[in-house]
Amino acid sequence: MLSTLYAVLFYVATVVMIVGTGMKVFKYARTPAPLKIPVSPAPRTKRGVWFRMFKEVAFFQSLFKSNKWIWIFAVLFHAGMLLVLLRHFRYFTQPVWWWVELIQPIGVYASFAMLIGVGGLLIRRIVVPRIRYISDPSDYLMLILFLGITITGMGMKFVMPVDILAVKQFFLGLMRFQIHQLPADPAILIHLGLVAFLMIIFPISKLMHAPGVFFAPSRTQVDNAREFRHLSAWANQLPPLPEGIPEEGEG
Amino acid sequence: MAPNDMSAKITSNSIDDAFKIPQLECGAMADTNTFAAAPEHNEPLGFPGELIDNWQEVAIAKMGELAEKNRAFQVYLDACVKCGACTDKCHYFLGTSDPKNMPVARQDLLRSVYRRYYTFAGKYFPWLVGARDLTREVLDEWYTYYHQCSQCRRCSVACPYGIDTAEISMAAREILDTVGMGQKYCNEIITKLKKTGNNLGLNPKALRATLEDLEEDLEDETGIAVKLPLDVKGADILLITPSADFFAEPHIDGLLGYAKVFHAAGVSWTISSYASEAANFGMFIGSYENMREVSWRIRQAAKDLGVKRIVFGECGHAWRVGYSFLNTLAGPFDFLDQNYPIPQHIMEFTSDAIDDGILKIDKSRNDEFVMTYHDSCNVARGSAMGRKEGGQFDLPRKVLQAVCNHFHDMEQDTIRENTFCCGGGGGLLTDDLMDLRIKGAKPRMTALQQVTKDHGVTHMAAICAICKTQFSKVMPKYGYEMDDIMSVHQLVANAVILDGQETEEDDAPQAAATEEK
Numbered sequence: 001m002l003s004t005l006y007a008v009l010f011y012v013a014t015v016v017m018i019v020g021t022g023m024k025v026f027k028y029a030r031t032p033a034p035l036k037i038p039v040s041p042a043p044r045t046k047r048g049v050w051f052r053m054f055k056e057v058a059f060f061q062s063l064f065k066s067n068k069w070i071w072i073f074a075v076l077f078h079a080g081m082l083l084v085l086l087r088h089f090r091y092f093t094q095p096v097w098w099w100v101e102l103i104q105p106i107g108v109y110a111s112f113a114m115l116i117g118v119g120g121l122l123i124r125r126i127v128v129p130r131i132r133y134i135s136d137p138s139d140y141l142m143l144i145l146f147l148g149i150t151i152t153g154m155g156m157k158f159v160m161p162v163d164i165l166a167v168k169q170f171f172l173g174l175m176r177f178q179i180h181q182l183p184a185d186p187a188i189l190i191h192l193g194l195v196a197f198l199m200i201i202f203p204i205s206k207l208m209h210a211p212g213v214f215f216a217p218s219r220t221q222v223d224n225a226r227e228f229r230h231l232s233a234w235a236n237q238l239p240p241l242p243e244g245i246p247e248e249g250e251g
Numbered sequence: 252m253a254p255n256d257m258s259a260k261i262t263s264n265s266i267d268d269a270f271k272i273p274q275l276e277c278g279a280m281a282d283t284n285t286f287a288a289a290p291e292h293n294e295p296l297g298f299p300g301e302l303i304d305n306w307q308e309v310a311i312a313k314m315g316e317l318a319e320k321n322r323a324f325q326v327y328l329d330a331c332v333k334c335g336a337c338t339d340k341c342h343y344f345l346g347t348s349d350p351k352n353m354p355v356a357r358q359d360l361l362r363s364v365y366r367r368y369y370t371f372a373g374k375y376f377p378w379l380v381g382a383r384d385l386t387r388e389v390l391d392e393w394y395t396y397y398h399q400c401s402q403c404r405r406c407s408v409a410c411p412y413g414i415d416t417a418e419i420s421m422a423a424r425e426i427l428d429t430v431g432m433g434q435k436y437c438n439e440i441i442t443k444l445k446k447t448g449n450n451l452g453l454n455p456k457a458l459r460a461t462l463e464d465l466e467e468d469l470e471d472e473t474g475i476a477v478k479l480p481l482d483v484k485g486a487d488i489l490l491i492t493p494s495a496d497f498f499a500e501p502h503i504d505g506l507l508g509y510a511k512v513f514h515a516a517g518v519s520w521t522i523s524s525y526a527s528e529a530a531n532f533g534m535f536i537g538s539y540e541n542m543r544e545v546s547w548r549i550r551q552a553a554k555d556l557g558v559k560r561i562v563f564g565e566c567g568h569a570w571r572v573g574y575s576f577l578n579t580l581a582g583p584f585d586f587l588d589q590n591y592p593i594p595q596h597i598m599e600f601t602s603d604a605i606d607d608g609i610l611k612i613d614k615s616r617n618d619e620f621v622m623t624y625h626d627s628c629n630v631a632r633g634s635a636m637g638r639k640e641g642g643q644f645d646l647p648r649k650v651l652q653a654v655c656n657h658f659h660d661m662e663q664d665t666i667r668e669n670t671f672c673c674g675g676g677g678g679l680l681t682d683d684l685m686d687l688r689i690k691g692a693k694p695r696m697t698a699l700q701q702v703t704k705d706h707g708v709t710h711m712a713a714i715c716a717i718c719k720t721q722f723s724k725v726m727p728k729y730g731y732e733m734d735d736i737m738s739v740h741q742l743v744a745n746a747v748i749l750d751g752q753e754t755e756e757d758d759a760p761q762a763a764a765t766e767e768k
Contacts, residue, residue: 024329031322034539036575039407039415039632041641041668048640056411066409067336074334074411124335129275131335133350134359136381138372139333204371209412212330217323218404218413223635225575226592229582234320235539241547245525245555 013199020203032232042223077117083110152191273348288433299431306430346690354406403628403672421537436681449494455524488520492564493716508740526552529569535678567627567715574634626670627715654746675721
């Protein structure tokens with residue numbers, strides 16, 4: 001019964017996350033940018049823009065320049081999460097891919113980085129008056145959600161191991177549309193429940209910053225307005241303005 | 252003011268840290284409101300004269316329309332994670348302590364409403380995501396705080412996603428205009444421009460008289476007939492310059508500088524009375540249509556006069572529109588000479604002239620000035636110059652250092668792409684916002700005081716009409732004289748020696764000799 005419930009939950013969560021995010025991304029991509037608004041100095045070539053975006057996505061370059069504390073916590077959190085996620089591939093692959101085996105030891109400790117990152121961001125949100133001022137309940141809850149996922153995950157790894165082989169069987173089964181028994185251990189149930197919830201709210205929350213960063217014209221546009229005429233479809237449909245100079249203008 | 256006086260005046264403990272983050276003072280600027288536009292200034296722009304009855308419905312619909320038509324607006328409203336990296340970057344926040352002047356808080360004034368009507372979370376769980384209904388109070392709050400943003404983009408540089416408050420601010424002003432809540436300063440000026448071709452409302456006759464006076468001044472100074480041509484058909488270059496260059500100080504001295512450079516380069520050029528304005532206030536109010544209409548005049552003037560090139564004078568926001576938008580709004584400029592950038596900035600022209608050795612320069616004529624350079628926000632972060640990335644920072648400095656012996660930059664975090672706005676940009680250069688302007692200038696003024704103390708800097712140069720006007724008004728509040736702000740081309744004008752020009756050095760011995768007799 002519990003296994004069926006979680007199976008359905010994960011199918012729904014996966015569909016919502018992929019379809020919802022896909023629809024949003026499609027909408028971003030379809031929405032025109034009427035003007036060239038790269039924040040300069042900006043690259044003059046497409047290649048330059050790729051490099052700029054790589055630095056932003058891989059190293060959080062702008063954040064590094066603007067706030068070192070947020071940058072440190074954000075990097076610990078995101079890089080930690082990336083490694084932890086990659087490590088999780090071992091629960092979806094049989095045999096486990098070689099590179100997943102390779103990062104296994106780092107992946108385990110990356111959870112500490114993630115914990116420090118989320119914790120740091122949450123503490124800043126509470127103690128720095130400027131950031132507290134701009135925070136809504138959802139901003140705290142989002143961090144608490146990540147904190148819950150991290151702590152339950154670490155608990156299962158370091159404190160109270162669960163029957164991880166059974167969990168793996170459950171997910172391998174889901175991937176083949178079969179429902180296997182999920183261990184009724186509170187830690188894994190909370191962990192998975194929170195993850196499914198996160199996946200479901202992904203497309204309707206600020207987590208959309210992840211795809212959004214690739215659609216911000218201020219960073220992704222090439223600085224070549226003088227060389228190439230940029231014209232959006234709707235601007236092209238505007239009624240033409242009159243040619244020539246009206247008489248009274250000449251005085 | 253001599254360098255020594257200034258250093259004596261500013262002691263180390265009297266200079267604030269330019270980045271000192273103030274304690275939050277909620278509502279500190281809530282009562283600072285710019286004058287509302289009268290119906291006769293809203294209607295010519297295509298907006299209702301005054302607040303319409305169904306403003307709520309229209310404003311919400313307009314917000315949705317803008318999200319459909321502008322990717323930046325839509326993505327920026329979604330992507331913010333409230334990390335807080337921008338919170339200490341706005342000069343108006345640093346100067347006023349009002350938390351609603353923190354960039355993200357300013358965006359949230361609108362984002363909260365957008366969420367309420369256009370997002371799942373905001374529709375069903377408004378308390379969770381801070382979503383709120385669009386009420387009259389909210390509308391008034393928009394009017395107040397979106398007119399305390401100079402659209403300088405400093406926050407966008409700080410944002411990990413490049414979220415640009417200027418875009419939100421422009422959208423908010425367009426929504427306000429759409430329901431009949433325009434701002435007097437911007438809308439009156441655009442109305443004037445549509446009538447006369449410039450923001451001042453100077454008619455062609457007055458413009459011609461002004462230019463003739465300036466020609467006389469130039470001839471008195473140099474002994475050479477340097478021309479300031481108006482409406483000359485068949486000239487090579489059409490100069491598009493802010494109308495402040497025709498009457499305000501130190502703007503005029505910059506105009507004389509362009510004239511000398513053009514004269515020395517031996518090119519034929521002209522000003523147009525029909526397009527006698529570089530500034531495009533359509534950008535400030537976020538109106539594509541108005542911005543397009545204003546830009547269109549430049550195209551028509553260029554065609555009518557049969558010029559081959561367009562050169563822009565020193566004007567910050569104008570150069571953003573010129574560099575980044577003109578081709579979009581009024582292009583394609585296939586009838587101009589394609590061997591030159593379209594449009595070109597006067598700084599690019601002068602820089603090339605220096606490289607080509609066309610200008611005869613005596614740097615010592617600027618020896619009384621110890622200079623620094625203020626990067627104007629919209630030039631710095633909304634445009635470029637020259638062939639290399641960052642040319643908008645390097646070219647003006649190169650030109651300055653080619654004409655002055657004494658130059659020192661301000662602190663790195665306050666110049667180039669991190670430059671502070673002068674405090675008067677984006678449609679706020681109006682007396683009814685003087686309090687905001689003085690407070691908003693504080694970070695820039697603090698950085699200036701620092702170089703005055705460290706290097707004896709006496710003067711600051713800028714290439715924006717708004718910066719120049721703003722600084723000449725607010726610098727006296729910070730211990731400087733109003734003429735301590737200069738045009739870059741004013742310094743060029745001082746140092747350039749035209750062929751056949753009588754120089755003081757030549758005069759001096761003769762004069763001395765005469766006196767002895």
